[in-house]
Amino acid sequence: MPETDVLIIGAGPTGLVLALWLHRQGINVHIVDQAEAAAKNSRALVVHARIVELYQQLGLTDDLLAVGHQLPATNIWVGGHHRAHIPLQEFGQKLTPYPFMLTLPQDEHERLLERRLKALGVTVERRTRLLNFVDHGSNITATLLCDTDESEMTYNAAYIVGCDGAHSAVRHGIGTKYEGDAYKPFFYIADIEGDGDSPFFNGEAHVTLTNESFYLVIPYAQRRHARLVGVTLADDNATYDPDHTLSEHHPQITFDDILPQVKKALNIKIEKLNWFSTYRSHHRVAEKFRDNRAFIVGDAAHIHSPVGGQGMNTGIMDAINLAWKLATVIKQTEMTEDAKSQLLESYETERRAFAMKIVSSTDTGFTTFTAKGIFPHILRTWIIPYLAPVVTWFSHTRTEMFRAGSQLICTYRGSGLSQAAECTAAVHPGDRLPWAKTQQDDNFSTLSDICWQLHVYGDQQPGLGEWCLRRNVKLFVFDWDEQHAKAGLKKDVVYLLRPDHYIAGIFEGDSVESALDDYFSSRGLAC
Incomplete structure (x- = not known):
């Protein structure tokens, strides 16, 4: 066997x-x-x-x-008119070495x-x-x-x-x-090639909002190639079983069926269709x-x-x-x-x-972009197009939007692997290690190995090096810099990192080695 x-x-x-x-x-x-x-x-x-x-x-x-x-920006269109240009690469500049959305x-x-x-x-x-x-x-x-x-x-x-x-x-x-349910509308996805002079093939993302729905055009590496995503309006009166097969396909809907509504909403010139598919999406866990x-x-x-x-x-x-x-x-x-x-x-x-x-x-x-009625119509065609560029003027808003969309926001606070301790700092046990780049170093440069490791920003405590040798844990000490503070890190504090870069514990005081031993022994872990 x-x-x-x-x-x-x-x-x-x-x-x-x-x-x-x-x-x-x-x-x-x-x-x-x-x-x-x-x-x-x-x-x-x-x-x-x-x-x-x-x-x-x-x-x-x-x-x-x-x-x-790397997507440089997103554009918002309403009724064929350009309403907003949002530069995405400005959103995550201080959060990650990769402050962009990759397609x-x-x-x-x-x-x-x-x-x-x-x-x-x-x-x-x-x-x-x-x-x-x-x-x-x-x-x-x-x-x-x-x-x-x-x-x-x-x-x-x-x-x-x-x-x-x-x-x-x-x-x-x-x-x-x-557990969950199915969305009634059918999504469609098309890989298309278009006119290089068209604004929809300029290497940026484009969201077009209409009275009924939305259209999304996302470019990828090949020039003049883009992904078109939308919701078909041809199936409004169709009956459906929410417990139907999870990848339910609608073979009767073709690209020719949705092309008139696409051209009406986007005024886009499509020269070639490479692939087209429809499916009913679900939300289940x-x-x-x-x-x-x-x-x-x-x-x-x-x-x-x-x-x-x-x-x-x-x-x-x-x-x-x-x-x-x-x-x-x-x-x-x-x-x-x-x-x-x-x-x-x-x-x-x-x-x-x-x-x-x-x-x-x-x-x-999804509900915001597809719901019917007066308020969803106002939200799609008036509030979002005019509010989006205004709120993204503020650096805090840009930062939070990027954190949420890029999954940097993922945290394991409260997990059994996260140290249960009161924390008044911005960074807690269970959080992703914040990125901090100084003129001397980049604290993410140590993260290539899949292992437990310790980070200290400032001065290392006596005995910590010996503990790491005994436990076979890597220790990295960074000279304190104001960039560390801006990232939410504290001076002279010991950060224990899990193999997936999340902070397992934050230790300070005179008995760090003992606290580290307690962390591992209480969970039955070796390093």
């Missing part, structure tokens, strides 16, 4: 990221996908700053930036990830799907079906992770509800993300409207959160079963709470 540490079902971005992060930590993985080949078309397009930051851990950031397109079609993104995985000696087993699995308490046995020759194979694994999308076989296997040795990640665990481009990014964050925790319990054989369970349980606690917030915010955004 073939064996592996982690069996991954699904080779989309979440599955590939999970495999890469586990392999980097010395974990054996086997990854399968029922598709014959990597996708040639895709829905997800936007990669947010938090993902670009985390890709540093595998040296993927430069590769990603080389093929992606990269999901299929190209997947190819980048799969090439890296293959270079490391791990190959996706294609045309293979999960039939069922049994959790024996100490291991998983999974039955896989190879569609090529209809043969079955039983795999033995320590853990199984479902990255297999909205119809997840792993989610069905753990018997959890997928699984009741649980874990059952003993089985986990679900990404769309298998949560699904929401495409407003804000949050779906793929949230799934990748799931994968990275889970990867270091699985690696820890597999490698640290001295951990007690209770400590392992608590660490793995923190995956669901942390990621489900964030998924609920994302689903709520994207649902609000």
